[in-house]
Amino acid sequence: MQTEQYKTNKTPYQKNSNEPPELLKAPRMDDVEAMAARSLPNAIGPEKSLLSSMLQDPAEYVMKAEEMGLTPEHLYHPSHQTLYRVIKEISDGSGAIELVSLTQKLMDQGVLENIGGAAALTEIYTYAPTAAHFEHHLGIVKDKYILRNVISSCTEAITRSFEDQEEVASLLDEVEQKIFAIREGADIEQAPTVKEDIKKVLDNFEQFLADGGAPMGIKSGYNQLDTMCNGLKSGEMFVIAARPSMxxxxxxxxxxxxxxxxxxxxxxxFSCEMTSEQIVQRLLFARARYAITNLRNGFKPTKSDLLRIKNAAEEIATSKLFIDDTAGISISELRAKARRKKKEEDIQVIAIDYLQLMKSTSKQAQNSREREIAEISAGLKALAKELGIPIIVLAQLNRGPENRGGTPKMSDLRESGSIEQDADMIGLLYRTAYYAEDQEQRDADDGIAELNLAKNRNGPTGSIPLTFIKELMRFETRSFESEPE
Known part of the structure; x- marks a missing residue:
């Protein structure tokens, strides 16, 4: 007598299963196709309500829609996109928005039939008896737009996951970038209009005049550098290059x-060379102006020294300085960490020490160091633009300066082609005593340093005189005529 097999909801990990374990089931293609066949999230009613309110009271609600960031792309139905685009054109041109002239405008552009004709326009005009729920309906429309973006990004990610199985790191980086852009409520495909750009330029110019000509970007603490580059500006990459130990x-x-x-x-x-503890130690004693060599020579600090160290430690501990000391960090990992920290803490600047210690995990970069450096350099420049903050990148020079008595050039940058191209500014750091031929000359030149701003995309180039205080690990401003401290 045959007994019926006992059926149970066994997991793949349970024993006595007659089937081989399946740790992860791939989505079936018919399921993917079924999802693709479904209608994308939309809110036709709220869209019509928004347009109706704009037509009935354009002075109030067209401006309100623009202030709340509504774009034609937020609307799902093509006819609604067309209508809103024309309404914005009339509004931007300071024209009157009323049914007769709007109908004529649509006819002149040959798009009246695209929205269903004059009857459909009249229906939209009378659709909303009140505009009391305008903001609520606008929120619904935006939510549906976000859902459509999520579906689009995830569908693309699924497709590429099947097709590009060798470029996992770059794929993950792109997927994360798009999801973060959606989270911010931004469409990464959408470019700002000239009208938006000119407003930003004029706002910056007005602020420049109000501040009496002060640098518009973030001040570096070095006045001559800030004057030449107008401060460290958002979206720019500043490369500081030098030989080792400079x-x-x-x-x-x-x-x-x-x-x-x-x-x-x-x-x-981001420190690829030193640990976070070493970085904090340098910062602490430089801030307290206490010679770090005293730690090795057994000198006992005075009460004044201890007070300065204590105050500096409190400043650093309560500051929002975030240090990542991952050795050999990849450009994909760095970008992911930077995005998260920008979202969580609104960081205003990123510094990286240094470029040639980073790596790229793409397949193309594996067999070419030049291609790898190019991908890292381009990735950092793209990150600066994406986050809207300046990025300072340290870079190593080759042995070229030794052949010219120490004077560095941009061409001395290792794998320099892509770095020179991507950087908005390149500063070549140089200390005279480093290349002195004898001790007497070394002592005479001790402390004399220069930052040669060899490239400045939006300003002048030239040398910036500095003084290097070795015991304090500090560079300070120096005039050309003054002697080193």
């Missing part, structure tokens, strides 16, 4: 110290 890390930490501790702006520092 003081690149000290210089960028001096800038971060000013931005984060003096200007109180959240900042992020």
């Amino acid at each position: 003081g690149k890390t000290s210089f960028v930490m001096n800038i971060i110290e000013h931005i984060c501790l003096d200007a109180k702006m959240p900042s992020m520092f």
Whole structure:
């Protein structure tokens, strides 16, 4: 007598199963096709209500829609997109928005029939008896738009996950970028209009005049540098390059110290070479102006020294300085961490020490160091534009300066082609004593330093005189005539 097999809801991990375990089931293609066949999320009624309110009281609700960020792309139905686009054109041209002239405008553009003719326009005009729920309906329309973007991004991600199985890191980076853009309520495909750009330019110009000609960007703490570059501006990449042991890390930490501790702006520092503890130690003693060499020579700090160290420690501990010391961080990982920190803490500047210690995980970069550096450089520039903040990148120079008595050039940048192209500014840091031929000359030149601003996309180039105080790991402004401290 055969017994009926006992049926149960066994998981793949349960014993005595007659079938091989399945740890993860892939989505069936017919399920994907079924989802694609469904209508995308939309809210036709609220869309018509918004347009109706705009037609009945354009002075109030067309402006309100624009202030709340409504664009034609937020509307699902093509006819509604067309109608709203024409309404905006009339509004931007300071024309009167009423049914007769609007009908004529649609006829002149040959799109009246696209929205269903004059009868459909009249129906939309009378659709909403009151505009009391305008903001509520606008919120519904935006929510549906976000859902459509999520579906679009996820569908593209699913498709590419099947097709591009060798470019996992870059795919993950792009998917995360799009999801973050949706979360911010922004369409990453949409470019700002000239009208929006000119408003920003004029606003910046008015602020420049109101501040008496002060730099429009973030101040670095070095007046001559700020004057030449007009401050560190959003979307720009500033490359500071030098030979090893020239003081690149000290210089960028001096800038971060000013931005984060003096200007109180959240900042992020990626250190591929030093640990976070070493970075904080440098920052602490430089801030307290206490010679770090004293730690190795057994000197006992005075009460004044201890007070300065205590005050500096409190400043740093309460600041919004975020340090990531992941060694050999990839451009994809760095971008992901920067996006999260921008979202969570609204960081205003990023510094990276240094570019050649980063890596790219794309397949094309595996066999070409030049291609890898190009991808990293382009990725950092794109990140600056995406987050709307300046990014300071340290870079290593090759041995070219040694052949010319120490004077660096942009062409000395390792794998320099892409870096020179992507950077908005390139500063070449140089200390005279580093290349002195004898001790006497080294002592005479001790402390003399320069930052040669070799590239400045939006301003003049030239040398910025500095003084390097080695014991304090600090660069300070120096006039050409003055002697080093």
